[in-house]
Amino acid sequence: MWARFQEIEAAGGVVAAIDDGLLHAWASAATSERVAGLATRRTPLTGVSTFPLAGEAPLTRRPRRDPGGAGRALPPRRDAAVYEALRDRARVLGDRAAVVVRPLGTQRDSGSRQTFVANLLAAGGIAATESGSTVAVIASNRSGYAEHAAQAVADLRAAGAQVVLVAGRTSELGDAGLVDGELYDGMDVVAVLDALLTRLETEGAR
Numbered sequence: 188m189w190a191r192f193q194e195i196e197a198a199g200g201v202v203a204a205i206d207d208g209l210l211h212a213w214a215s216a217a218t219s220e221r222v223a224g225l226a227t228r229r230t231p232l233t234g235v236s237t238f239p240l241a242g243e244a245p246l247t248r249r250p251r252r253d254p255g256g257a258g259r260a261l262p263p264r265r266d267a268a269v270y271e272a273l274r275d276r277a278r279v280l281g282d283r284a285a286v287v288v289r290p291l292g293t294q295r296d297s298g299s300r301q302t303f304v305a306n307l308l309a310a311g312g313i314a315a316t317e318s319g320s321t322v323a324v325i326a327s328n329r330s331g332y333a334e335h336a337a338q339a340v341a342d343l344r345a346a347g348a349q350v351v352l353v354a355g356r357t358s359e360l361g362d363a364g365l366v367d368g369e370l371y372d373g374m375d376v377v378a379v380l381d382a383l384l385t386r387l388e389t390e391g392a393r
Contacts, residue, residue: 218264225266226377235267236376239309245274269377270310276384277312283387287323287348288315291339292331300326300354304370311380313387321347321390322383324370326354336360350386 194209205211224230231237277284288304290297304324305315323343325336332353340351350367357363370379 221266222269225269226375227373228376229373230266232266232270235270236310238306239270241305241309241314245271245278273310273377273380273384274312276388280384280387283320283390284312284384285314285316285320285387286383287318287320287343289317289323289325289339289343291325291327291335296331297327300328303372304354307370307376308380308383310376311384313380313383318346320387321349322352322386323348323350324352324354325366328355329359332360336365337362340365 221230225232225236228236234240286308288301288308290301301315304326308315325332325339325343327335332355336353343351351365352368352370353360353366354370356371357366357369360366
C-alpha cells in the first residue's frame with residue numbers, strides 16, 4: 188500500500204495520477220481480477236452465482252447517474268450484473284431455458300452433483316428438467332458413471348439430446364469421447380452459461 192502512495196507522489200499527486208491514467212490502470216487491473224473470480228465463482232455471490240433462487244422475480248433496476256468528469260471518473264459497476272444479464276436472456280426464452288439433468292445410480296451416487304448442476308444452471312436462469320431439451324447433463328460419481336453412463340448417454344441422444352455434458356470431468360467416464368463437455372467446480376461459469384443460452388436461443392429461432 189505504501190508503494191502505491193509513493194507512485195502517486197512520484198506522478199505529481201492524485202489529480203495528476205488520475206489525468207495520466209495511473210489510477211484508472213490500477214482500477215482496471217483490480218476489476219479484471221475480480222471479474223475472473225466472479226466468473227469462476229472463486230469469488231461467490233450468494234443468491235446470485237451460488238445458491239440462486241430459481242424463478243426469482245427480478246428487481247427494478249434504476250440506472251446509475253453518469254458521473255461525467257470528462258473521463259476522469261471511474262465507471263460504476265455491480266458484481267451481479269453479468270449474471271443478471273444471463274437471467275434476462277433466459278426470461279425471454281421462457282420454458283425453453285431448460286436443460287435435462289439425468290442422475291445416474293443411487294441418490295448417494297448422484298445427489299451432490301445433481302444439486303451442483305441445478306444450482307449452476309439456475310445462476311443463469313436455466314431450469315433443470317427431466318425431458319424436453321436438446322441439451323442434457325449426466326450427474327453421478329465415478330462408480331455411477333462406470334455402470335450407467337454409456338447407456339444413459341445413448342438413451343439421451345436417442346431422445347433428441349444433441350449435446351450431452353458430464354457433471355465432473357470426462358476422465359471419470361473412461362471414454363472421454365462419450366460426451367461433448369464437462370461441468371466442474373472452478374470453470375468459467377459465465378462462459379458456459381452464455382454458450383448454453385446461445386444454443387437454446389438459436390434453436391428457438393429455427
